[in-house]
Amino acid sequence: MRLTARNLDVKIGESTILDGVDFTLDEKKLVALVGANGSGKTSLIRTLSGELIPCAGEVCLDDKELSQWKQEDRATTMAVLFQQTPVNFDISVKQLVRLGRHPYPYQKQKNREIIDDVMDCLGLTAMAQRSFLSLSGGEQQRVQIARVLVQVWEIGSEMDGILMLDEPLAALDIVYQYQLLQLLQKLRSTGLSILLSIHDLNLASLFADEMVLLDQGRVVATGMPESVFTAQNLQQTFKQPVEIIKHPGTGRPQMMFSAEY
Amino acid sequence: MPPSCKRSIVVVSLSLLLLCISAWSLSAGASFLGFGELIDILFGSQTGITGTIVLEIRLPRILLSVLVGAGLGVSGAVIQGLFRNPLADPGLIGVSGGAALGAACVLVLGQELLAFFCLPVNLLLPIAAFAGGLLATLLVLAFSWSAMTVSVVAMLLVGLAINTMATGGIGLLTALSDQDGLRNLTFWLLGSMASADTDKVLIASAVIVPALYLLLRDASNLDCLLLGESSARTLGVPVSGLKFRLVLLSALVVGCAVAFTGIIGFVGLIVPNLLRFVVGPLHRWLLPASAVFGALILVTADLLARTLWFPRELPIGVLTSLIGAPVFIFLIALQRKKGLL
Numbered sequence: 001m002r003l004t005a006r007n008l009d010v011k012i013g014e015s016t017i018l019d020g021v022d023f024t025l026d027e028k029k030l031v032a033l034v035g036a037n038g039s040g041k042t043s044l045i046r047t048l049s050g051e052l053i054p055c056a057g058e059v060c061l062d063d064k065e066l067s068q069w070k071q072e073d074r075a076t077t078m079a080v081l082f083q084q085t086p087v088n089f090d091i092s093v094k095q096l097v098r099l100g101r102h103p104y105p106y107q108k109q110k111n112r113e114i115i116d117d118v119m120d121c122l123g124l125t126a127m128a129q130r131s132f133l134s135l136s137g138g139e140q141q142r143v144q145i146a147r148v149l150v151q152v153w154e155i156g157s158e159m160d161g162i163l164m165l166d167e168p169l170a171a172l173d174i175v176y177q178y179q180l181l182q183l184l185q186k187l188r189s190t191g192l193s194i195l196l197s198i199h200d201l202n203l204a205s206l207f208a209d210e211m212v213l214l215d216q217g218r219v220v221a222t223g224m225p226e227s228v229f230t231a232q233n234l235q236q237t238f239k240q241p242v243e244i245i246k247h248p249g250t251g252r253p254q255m256m257f258s259a260e261y
Numbered sequence: 262m263p264p265s266c267k268r269s270i271v272v273v274s275l276s277l278l279l280l281c282i283s284a285w286s287l288s289a290g291a292s293f294l295g296f297g298e299l300i301d302i303l304f305g306s307q308t309g310i311t312g313t314i315v316l317e318i319r320l321p322r323i324l325l326s327v328l329v330g331a332g333l334g335v336s337g338a339v340i341q342g343l344f345r346n347p348l349a350d351p352g353l354i355g356v357s358g359g360a361a362l363g364a365a366c367v368l369v370l371g372q373e374l375l376a377f378f379c380l381p382v383n384l385l386l387p388i389a390a391f392a393g394g395l396l397a398t399l400l401v402l403a404f405s406w407s408a409m410t411v412s413v414v415a416m417l418l419v420g421l422a423i424n425t426m427a428t429g430g431i432g433l434l435t436a437l438s439d440q441d442g443l444r445n446l447t448f449w450l451l452g453s454m455a456s457a458d459t460d461k462v463l464i465a466s467a468v469i470v471p472a473l474y475l476l477l478r479d480a481s482n483l484d485c486l487l488l489g490e491s492s493a494r495t496l497g498v499p500v501s502g503l504k505f506r507l508v509l510l511s512a513l514v515v516g517c518a519v520a521f522t523g524i525i526g527f528v529g530l531i532v533p534n535l536l537r538f539v540v541g542p543l544h545r546w547l548l549p550a551s552a553v554f555g556a557l558i559l560v561t562a563d564l565l566a567r568t569l570w571f572p573r574e575l576p577i578g579v580l581t582s583l584i585g586a587p588v589f590i591f592l593i594a595l596q597r598k599k600g601l602l
Binding site for chain 2: 046049050051071072074075076078079080082084085086087088089090091092095096099100102103105147151
């Protein structure tokens, strides 16, 4: 599956949120969306998922415009975790994860296997019957991630879908951040195309195949971490002095910002 | 025991209890009837005054209680799911108030309206109540709903405003009505099954039963709505159509209930909230359980209203409010404990 956007303009009221954004999420790629607060990461994900309607430009899923897709077909192709997913009811962890299989009402046995598999992968099996509301912020985030994963998960066959996660690492401790990113890398290898917005530039650099650096609704740079995370691009975006070193294991750029006094 | 087994047992037990209380309610009253006598009457082998009492007075009351109770229970659960808030209720957010104002217009201005619309009162009453309830729901939606969240404060404040407006409107109608109209209006506003008859049961069935069926069909879509509109859409739920359908059907059910029985508070609020403790928040179980439990509560309340202070009859809405309000406060305390309020 391939997701592309051409020349996207999004406005909310008088404010321009996205300005001429071009974007491509190729098959089997893990792309990280980075940028300062308010740079347009969430708006881009919402536009790519069809939640925000651009005033110019188009979004295509596999060369067919997104709005031309039937909603139920889109639901079996694309899963999205939005930044805010408030839950006000005392639902159990397993019940919430099961909601992710809503697009597949007639695959009861397969649904059960996928739910168990994903919950096992994310270490949620022991808390399956616990109330979602009784969990910590990080645990709730893992449950929501599981709910989104089951929507495009396959057992024993190649996956072929799009996964978009808006700040999935928020609230996760460092162990779960690494575990999740490793899992996403594995899923990318088995066929998923993944887009995630992320604030930790070093983690993005280590795990993603490509970067999209946004600033004030525009794409500053896009491509491999080495070409995007340059001192010039980063200073332009974050307005902070930055030193870039190579990661001793992977050779990927690692950033060290220092406060400007 | 698997959770689904436990939930089935709850629904079956509530249904059996509903049958038992309904049979008791058929027997109880000025003249208490034995089980054998009841069977004879129901199967037509006994007629006379006792038969008339059972078939034309008690049975319509019980059937109307079942229909209205099931309707209020399900629409309460649906409105709570729609607003993603367990404290939403057709009464609190003004739907019942709007419906009451619509129905009160017909009750007080009845003759003029009947002449204008050329409809029998039994039909015009639910239509007016439905229109009032629908208008109230749309107002609440317009002011409390944004793309990402539903503002509970806005929802309750708009509900308060609608209820105040409805109270004012009903007050005005009260001032305009004559002695008889005033008495009818006051008793009707407190909620009562006393006016139940076969016609009303037939009309209520024709409206409430199909509406409940359609609401139950949307149970799994409502479950997805618990995650918010955006997430529900990514799961393939046609959210706009769903919202429209749920609002329309809930207003129809509440409007019909208010039209025939007056305002019966707290059933729509308490029933789903109590059931969530037992069957959980998923609507596949919650909606049918709310239908049965709502019916059970109203049949029981009607039985108590008729027999507690015999020969006088208590308004059923007074009973449900007296019991429902403390339970509501308990639920608020529970929500605060969970950090949701």
